Amino acid sequence: MEKAQRTGSRISEFFRKHWGVLLAVLAAAAAVGYFVNLIFIQNRETVLSVVVLTALEDTEELEEELAGIVEPDSDERIVIQSIDGESEINIPVISTWIRAGSADVIIGSEKAMDLLAKNGYLKELETGGGENAADTDYMCGLAEYDDEGNVVGTGEETCFGKYVQKEAGVNIEYPVIATAVNAEHRENAEKVIEVLSEQQE
Structure with a gap:
């Protein structure tokens, strides 16, 4: 008991004498950590932004695939x-992410994509044509409104995405992949859609 008290006394005495040095070391470590994070992590250039329209617990598998x-x-x-994405x-x-250019590629269920495609948030894609087009092309028409702003129907169906195989780490049975209408990294987005839709054929 007495030994423990002496040890505790020595520790508190050490902190009393050197608290300024310890505080300076902690501050320096925090500053180094901040700048390492800023330079090597936050400062990395984004080459592709992906929005997945379902909750993901882990994005590592999808990130590796992309x-x-x-x-x-x-x-x-x-x-x-x-x-x-199925919740209105x-x-x-x-839509804010899309307008801000924070979305290049969007992956979601057909129901989730309908909400975006009908309102003009997805870029029109070329249809694959041919006999397999119904299996590969996600078709949707833009919403049509009356003078009071009520939806009265949808226009002619256009290809706004591609059906792909179940993506790594994404729990959507028949996922659709599309490009946001104002994708900042359009070339990479188109490359991803091309590769993943080819795997579906």
Whole structure:
């Protein structure tokens, strides 16, 4: 007991004498950590932004698959965000990401994609044509409105995405992949869609 008290006394005495040095060391470590994070992590250039319209617990598997297609350099990164796209409550958030250029590729169920395609948030794609087009092309018409802003129907169906195989780490049975209408990294987005839709055929 007495030994423990002496040890405790020595420790508190050490902290009393050297608290300034310890505080300076902690501050220096925090500053180094901040700058390492800023330079090597946050400063990496985004080469592809992906929005997955279902909740994802882990994005690592999908990120690896996409990195195999895009092949980012060590100072580049792929950003993946996920949100429940079948809930109309989330459409304003998703549409904000799209308008802000924070979405290049969008992966979701047909139901989730309908909400975006009908409102003009997805880029029109070329149809594959041929006898397999119905299996590969996601078709949808733009919403048509009356003078009071009510939806009265949809226009002629156009190809706004491609059906792909179940993607790595994404729990959607028949996923559709599409390009956001104002994708910032359009070339990489188109490359991803081309490769993944070819795997479906």
